[in-house]
Amino acid sequence: MANDPAEMVTLKIPRPLYTRLKQLIDGTGFRSVTEFATYVLRDLVAHPGKAPDEEQRKEAQPLTETELSAIRQRLRELGYL
Amino acid sequence: MIHPHGGRLVDRTASGDDRERLAKEAAQMVQIPLNQRELADLEMIASGAMSPLEGFMAEPDYRSVVDSMRLVNGLVWSIPVVLSAKTEEHENLSPGSQVALVDEVGHALAVLDLESCYRVDHDYEAQLVLRTTDDKHPGVQYLKSIRPVYLGGKIHVLRRPEHRDFTRYRLEPKETRVLFSAKGWNRIAAFQTRNPIHRAHEYLQKCALELTDGLLIHPLVGETKSDDIPADVRMRCYEILIENYYPRDRAVLSVFPAAMRYAGPREAIFHALVRKNYGCTHFIVGRDHAGVGDYYGTYDAHAIFGEFDPAEIAITPLFFDHAFYCRRCGNMASMKTCPHGKEDHVFLSGTKVREMLSHGELPPAEFTRPEVAQTLADAARQDAKA
16 A cells, blocks of 8 residues: 555655755645655656656647647537537 | 646557558458457557556556556556457467457457566456456456456557447547637546436536536446446436536536446546546546445445545545435435435435336436436336337
8 A cells, every 4th residue: 555654665855855845845735745755756767767847747749730620620510619 | 737647648549651561561460359348448548548558558567557556667557458368379479579459340450569478367356456256246257258368568559449329429538638628627527427327426516517617427338237228328318418407518428438347446546547638637436436236335436545645646536425315405415415314315226216217117306307217218118128
């Protein structure tokens, strides 16, 4: 189970970094620095060689204008728009 | 717009020269016919509905998902998405080869780059994924019907499975995302169902709609068990319900092509993650979500979400208790919002509803909308004649 203490290990980070991370997650859905750090590290492991930044968060293959137009047209024809 | 699971919407559709070449080569490859579940899964992998999956699970991901509800890369994933061998020849295929995945008439739908061909223990899979090995469970019956050897690897999709039904309702994730954006919706609640929508379900949806900008009614139309109401009957019910009782600019009906696993809690996680890929930000989880019989606790599908960091799931589950019409409250309510006893609640079991309909009797309007009841009764009458 994700939160089973027996399955967790302790990592140490510099206190100033911890404080900065705590400020960063305030008002987000992350309940703790641990939760946030786990999320970021999992993302890093899933995409080795790329730092998790804003660009990483964007869809890798956004639709072209032609594709977007075609989809909108189809949605109109089907009565959704 | 909420990001797809894993960060990008997968698209495994082959195109251009690649497609031409693979289509030609597929004719010479070992052919693996897909069953109904595998056809549905292929379609959803192709469209990105199952992002980040890029094919049928190879052994490492399969074992990781069964054991820990995570892919090897750590992303949450609760249900194995696998391709079973259909003959002894398939069981002896070597990794590194390519095989053609074909439909029931032999059309090559995709080419699979075989990464692993592996033997599994269906009892073990059933115990962990379905929480039972009881032969009466439809998910266990499915496992017993397939060979315990799976083939995994990325797929290159040449053509989608053909559909003649619900063609105006078949939207893929990139289409629903464009739709939600065009409507100016930022928060979208998804509702999954394999049943007709009765007043209790309608109540849950409308509570969700109060908190969001729009509602995606997303009924599953893939393979279900034989005594579930057929998809075509259900779709007529959904259409008539939405036409009469839902604001047109707030509710969208589109079909979810998945096959049903009846895996209860694990399937609730799966359903939520897939709806995130469709662009939904919220997911309605009622009582006994994706359950069957009494294999799962009524709210096990709520509890399982607590096993993950919310940020890993990212789509927000909306948990609802058992809902009903209360005569004393004079409105729809749930166990959380109604102080009165069962004697004041209008509730009918699925069995009772089927019995009433088979006798041409309509359930009360407090249980189901008259138009829906009439549609179901007409269908039951047709069924009895056949």
